[in-house]
Amino acid sequence: MSSEINTLHIVTSEVTSKSRRKLGQILVWGSGALLVLVALLQTLATNDVINLPWETWRPTLYAYVLWGCALCASQVIIRGEQGKRVLFVLPAALFVISLVVFPLLFGMTIAFSDWNLASLDGRKFNGFDNLIQMWNDAFYWNSLKNMVWYLLAIIVEFVIAFGLAMLLNSEIKARKFFRVAFLLPLMLSPVAVSWMIGKSMLENRFGPVATMLRNLGWENPSFFGTPEMARLIIMLMDAWTYIPFMMIMILAGLQAIPKEFNEAADVDGARGINRFFEITFPLMLPVSITAILIRIIFKLKIADLIINLTAGGPGGATDSVTSFIYREYRDRSNVGYGTMLAMVYLVAIIILMTLLMKLADRWMRPRT
Amino acid sequence: MTQQIFYDSGDDKMFKVRKVSKRTLLYAMLIFWAFICLFPIYWTLSTSFKMALDVMQGNLLPWLGFEPSWLGWRSLGLSPDTIGEQSTVRDEFLKRFTNSTVISVTSSILAVVLGSSAAYGLSRFSYKFGFMNNSDIFFFFLSQLILPPVVLALPFLVLYKSLGLLDSRIGLILLYTLSVLPIVIWVMKDQFSSIPTELEEAALVDGLSIWGAFLTIILPIALPGMVAAFIICLVLTWNEYFFAALLTSTHANTLPVMVASQTGSQGISWWSMAALSFSAILPLLLVGILLEKFIIKGMAAGAVK
Numbered sequence: 122m123s124s125e126i127n128t129l130h131i132v133t134s135e136v137t138s139k140s141r142r143k144l145g146q147i148l149v150w151g152s153g154a155l156l157v158l159v160a161l162l163q164t165l166a167t168n169d170v171i172n173l174p175w176e177t178w179r180p181t182l183y184a185y186v187l188w189g190c191a192l193c194a195s196q197v198i199i200r201g202e203q204g205k206r207v208l209f210v211l212p213a214a215l216f217v218i219s220l221v222v223f224p225l226l227f228g229m230t231i232a233f234s235d236w237n238l239a240s241l242d243g244r245k246f247n248g249f250d251n252l253i254q255m256w257n258d259a260f261y262w263n264s265l266k267n268m269v270w271y272l273l274a275i276i277v278e279f280v281i282a283f284g285l286a287m288l289l290n291s292e293i294k295a296r297k298f299f300r301v302a303f304l305l306p307l308m309l310s311p312v313a314v315s316w317m318i319g320k321s322m323l324e325n326r327f328g329p330v331a332t333m334l335r336n337l338g339w340e341n342p343s344f345f346g347t348p349e350m351a352r353l354i355i356m357l358m359d360a361w362t363y364i365p366f367m368m369i370m371i372l373a374g375l376q377a378i379p380k381e382f383n384e385a386a387d388v389d390g391a392r393g394i395n396r397f398f399e400i401t402f403p404l405m406l407p408v409s410i411t412a413i414l415i416r417i418i419f420k421l422k423i424a425d426l427i428i429n430l431t432a433g434g435p436g437g438a439t440d441s442v443t444s445f446i447y448r449e450y451r452d453r454s455n456v457g458y459g460t461m462l463a464m465v466y467l468v469a470i471i472i473l474m475t476l477l478m479k480l481a482d483r484w485m486r487p488r489t
Numbered sequence: 490m491t492q493q494i495f496y497d498s499g500d501d502k503m504f505k506v507r508k509v510s511k512r513t514l515l516y517a518m519l520i521f522w523a524f525i526c527l528f529p530i531y532w533t534l535s536t537s538f539k540m541a542l543d544v545m546q547g548n549l550l551p552w553l554g555f556e557p558s559w560l561g562w563r564s565l566g567l568s569p570d571t572i573g574e575q576s577t578v579r580d581e582f583l584k585r586f587t588n589s590t591v592i593s594v595t596s597s598i599l600a601v602v603l604g605s606s607a608a609y610g611l612s613r614f615s616y617k618f619g620f621m622n623n624s625d626i627f628f629f630f631l632s633q634l635i636l637p638p639v640v641l642a643l644p645f646l647v648l649y650k651s652l653g654l655l656d657s658r659i660g661l662i663l664l665y666t667l668s669v670l671p672i673v674i675w676v677m678k679d680q681f682s683s684i685p686t687e688l689e690e691a692a693l694v695d696g697l698s699i700w701g702a703f704l705t706i707i708l709p710i711a712l713p714g715m716v717a718a719f720i721i722c723l724v725l726t727w728n729e730y731f732f733a734a735l736l737t738s739t740h741a742n743t744l745p746v747m748v749a750s751q752t753g754s755q756g757i758s759w760w761s762m763a764a765l766s767f768s769a770i771l772p773l774l775l776v777g778i779l780l781e782k783f784i785i786k787g788m789a790a791g792a793v794k
Contacts, residue, residue, distance in 0.1 A: 177653030205699055209610025210626065213603040213670065214618070217633060220667045221641070228644035288519055301781050302523040305530065308777040310728035312745040313766045316752050317533045321759055327545050329532065361525070366788065373789030415634075422637050425730040429749050443639040443731065450735070456643050463640040474635050 145198035152191035156184040189215050232464045236457035244457070251461035261462055264433075264440040265469075267352065271423060271441065274356040275416050279409070281360070282367035287401075289368070290375045307365040311425035318358055319430040348438030351431055355439045358426055363419065367412045374408030375401075410481045417477065421470055442466045530774070536763035537561035544759050561760030565768070582747070582765070589727060589744040590772075592658055596665035597722035601715055603666070604673030609703055611674075612681040613689070627678065634671040638731050646735060656737045664732050669722040676721070679790040680714030681707070717787025720780055727773055744769045 160181045166173040193211055196204035232251060236244040255261055289300055309317075323344045325331045334342040345351040378401070386400050424443035427433060433440035433448060442462070449459045497505075536544065538557035548554030559568035566576025610616070611627050618626065645664065646655070654660035684707060692702040708715070730745040737746065748769050751762060777784065 178651045179653055182652055202699070206610060206614045207616070208700075209606045209614070209703075210616060213607035213630070213674070214626070216603055217630065217667065217670065220663060221633060221636065224641055224644040224648060227648065228640065231644060231647065285522060288515065288522075291515060293515065293519065297781075299519050299523055300785070301778055302526050304781055304784065305774065305777050306526050308724060308773040309530075309770050310730065310745050310748075310773075312728070312730045312749045313533075313770045314529070316748065316762055316766050317529050320752055321536065321763070322529060322532055329549070365526075369785050369788045373785070418634055421635075422639075422731075424639070425728075425745075428730075428734070429752060443637060446639050446642075447731070447735070450643060450646075456647065460643045463637070463643065466637060467640045470635060470637065 142199050145195035148191045148198065149188075149195045152184070152188040156181070156188045159184040185219070189219070228460050228464065231457055232461040234457045236455075238454040238456050247457070251458050252465075254458060255462060255465060260437050260440070260445060261442075263437045264442045264445040265466075267438070267440055268421070268442055270352060271356060271359070271420055272417060274360060275413060275420060278360045278364055278416070279367060279413055282364045282412075283371055283405075283409070285364065285368045286371035286375055289372055303368060304365045306362050309362060311359075311362060312429055314358060314362055315426050315429040318361070319354070319426070323354065345431055345435065348435055351435055351439050355426060355431065358430075359420070359423055363416065366419075367416055370408060370412040370415075371405065374405050377408075378404050407485050410485060414474075414477060414481060418474070530770070533763050533767045533770075536759050537761075537767055539760055539763075541758075541760075561762075561764035564758070564761035565764045567764070567768070582768070585742055585744045585747040586768075588658065588741055592661050592665060592741070592743060593723055593726035595658075596662045596726050597669065597719050599662065599666045600669045600673045600722050601677075601719050604670050604718070605677045605708075605711070605715055606703075608674045608677035609681050609707065612678050613686065627674070630674045631671050633667070638668065642732065642735050645732075649736060656740050658741045660736055661733060661741055661743070664736070665726040665729060668729070668732075669725050672721060672725070673718045676718040676787050676790045677711070677714060680711045684710055713783065713786065714790065716780075717783040717790070720776060720783050721787045723776065724773055724784075 162171070162173060163175065163178055163181050165171045166175070192215070193208060196207045196211060198204070200207070231244070233246060233248060234244045235247040235250065285303060289296065289303065293299065306314075322328045322330050325341070325343050331342045331344075343350070344354050382400055382404065386396050391399060422443060423441045424447060427439055427441050427444040428447055431439045433444055437445075446459045446462050446466075449455050449462065535549065535551060538551060538559070538561065539548070539555055540558050540560050543555035546555075551557045559570065562568035563571050564578065565582060566572070566574075566579030567582075571579075607630065611623055615623055616626060621629065641664070645660075649655045649657075649660050688706055688710075689699070689702045692706045693699065697705065728745060729743070730749065733741075733743045733746045734749065737743070748765055751765055
């Protein structure tokens with residue numbers, strides 16, 4: 122992310138005619154009016170005021186899409202060259218806004234209501250009841266606490282990833298083979314991994330890991346019996362899939378270090394650990410921080426493994442927030458409460474990430 | 490009697506020993522980690538050819554430890570003797586496979602198209618949308634990465650229900666596009682920023698419109714980056730489980746959902762689970778092996794300025 126943007130400056134003398142501008146405006150407002158009309162009709166229909174043949178809200182969706190297209194087209198019609206430039210960003214922006222901002226606002230209203238999809242009576246606004254329930258929900262706090270553990274595991278993952286990147290960056294034969302081999306775990310879907318490793322290799326009767334441990338003298342290996350062990354296994358498996366991710370970013374960083382630094386270090390006689398901490402690591406700090414930040418973002422979404430492997434057990438010891446809310450919905454269809462939990466989680470994440478980014482910004486600035 | 494004049498001093502000999510042992514250690518570590526990475530994959534593949542006894546005895550090597558059989562692949566309807574016959578499991582599997590392919594490819598293409606044009610715009614023009622300038626818009630796109638899927642899942646469940654989009658491919662495609670769009674924009678912005686603006690300026694002087702210049706001059710140059718972004722999207726969308734598990738039930742199920750639903754019911758018939766798991770990961774294994782360069786390029790784009 123470079124701070125200054127190299128901008129393409131073009132001077133255009135195109136002036137759009139008045140009739141063209143009018144056409145564009147008619148397009149936007151016309152399709153907008155159509156959207157409002159359809160939405161209004163459907164609202165009336167759901168409240169049984171009028172009868173419509175439509176079963177779902179699809180017509181409103183189509184009208185919305187139409188309005189979006191009209192908005193994009195009108196930019197070009199009204200503003201000419203300038204509009205064409207806006208057209209680069211506008212579709213993506215519209216897409217994100219309509220798929221994130223609206224559902225989020227809608228989610229807000231769900232979060233403050235008592236809504237169980239399984240029960241017949243629909244949604245009831247219940248104010249802050251969900252928040253109070255959350256405050257007393259030991260399992261939710263437990264899952265948040267687990268998230269802290271999972272996040273702390275990133276430090277170890279980072280050390281391993283850094284080591285592997287250094288290995289790959291040294292003078293070795295068959296580098297391509299090792300690079301591909303190290304990358305492969307990242308390609309695997311967590312669901313498949315949860316079976317491949319969690320349910321077969323770690324199976325305590327026939328799994329190869331269990332057999333190996335038994336031969337090493339551990340009488341009755343059990344991997345998901347105790348809370349600590351289960352959490353550790355989840356961490357290990359998640360690390361296994363995502364270490365390549367950090368490794369590649371760090372490797373790219375290592376390869377971008379100019380040769381002169383290493384030559385200078387050679388001349389000055391910096392060796393081994395000294396050289397690593399005085400030269401390599403400081404140079405790698407920005408890349409490392411980026412890698413860790415992205416890793417944190419991915420880690421905060423961890424769920425697939427847990428849902429499929431332990432379902433949060435034993436006793437909620439491996440629950441992540443996402444898997445907890447997933448079960449809250451799957452087992453109890455409790456949409457209102459689940460959404461409130463998710464919203465609180467989102468706020469917590471935003472605060473955490475903002476803090477981390479502020480800190481990272483401070484660290485990344487060159488030391489004086 | 491000839492006398493050797495130059496000797497390696499004791500220090501130098503030690504240096505050689507140290508160097509050799511260092512290299513041995515280096516390769517030992519490399520091979521150890523490669524083993525850790527590859528063994529689960531090998532295990533899955535070999536288990537899919539095992540029979541019950543081999544599974545229980547933990548035999549590892551084909552032909553030496555156990556006699557390979559088509560048991561696992563037969564239960565999936567993909568072994569040589571069943572491939573010609575009707576098989577409900579295979580139909581089911583192929584349906585999920587098609588779903589996964591269609592959904593991940595379409596959403597990745599959509600994300601690359603939307604994301605590339607947005608990234609190009611952001612790297613070339615200065616915008617002003619209300620209070621937001623370029624870096625704000627860029628940050629707005631990137632910040633979607635932070636959004637955990639669980640926050641969107643339940644509102645989308647309710648919304649899709651009223652829109653009739655539950656259990657439909659389009660519904661998943663939209664969500665997947667949304668979830669990988671920030672990554673595309675990040676990778677592509679980096680790509681476009683490294684292409685000099687003189688190229689378009691020349692094209693514009695020659696009479697191309699800005700979109701013409703973008704499509705005919707810039708895109709071909711940025712193509713490797715787009716492929717990289719596309720592959721990363723493909724990996725993420727192919728493996729996505731959470732939304733698929735919540736929002737689909739019978740028609741639009743993807744492969745991970747099928748794998749997950751089988752793990753519980755299959756018990757100890759590992760051979761069929763192994764066959765299923767392996768066929769679920771195989772496409773991406775191939776992608777990883779053949780297109781590794783692009784993946785690394787794409788991921789490195791954000792890391793190094």
